[in-house]
Amino acid sequence: xxxxxxxxxxxxxxxxxxxxxxxxxxxxxxxxxxxxxxxxxxxxxxxxxxxxxxxxxxxxxxxxxxxxxxxxxxxxxxxxxxxxxxxxxxxxxxxxxxxxxxxxxxxxxx
Ligand SMILES: [Zn+2]
Numbered sequence: 001x002x003x004x005x006x007x008x009x010x011x012x013x014x015x016x017x018x019x020x021x022x023x024x025x026x027x028x029x030x031x032x033x034x035x036x037x038x039x040x041x042x043x044x045x046x047x048x049x050x051x052x053x054x055x056x057x058x059x060x061x062x063x064x065x066x067x068x069x070x071x072x073x074x075x076x077x078x079x080x081x082x083x084x085x086x087x088x089x090x091x092x093x094x095x096x097x098x099x100x101x102x103x104x105x106x107x108x109x110x
Contacts, residue, residue: 011037020051023063023087027054063087080108 006013017029018041030051033042043051055061063084070077080090088110090096097109 006035006038006040008040009035009038011035011040013042022055022060025058025060027051027058027060059087 004013005011013033013035016032016034018032018034020027020030020032020041020043030043030047032047034040052061065081065084067079067081070079085091090110094110099107099109101107
């Protein structure tokens, strides 16, 4: 069943197939209810399960993790777990570019 209005902005909802990406990797197109005003996408439970399945198959499941910031000398230290390192091909001794993107995001480019 399609909701009449968007929960977020009250915009019109249409049913359509939409691209779904996780960590910049496309998982394919999935049926969703999409708000024509704000772009909010809502997937049914079945579709969410399907997306989870594809994410697991592609090795993307659970790549977003919480980590605690440590301290080494004057610098702060953030541990990157093995799965994320493997996903991006990061290795010890490698030089990476670290820069802020806005006030609440740090980007590490390999
Ligand atoms: Zn909306």
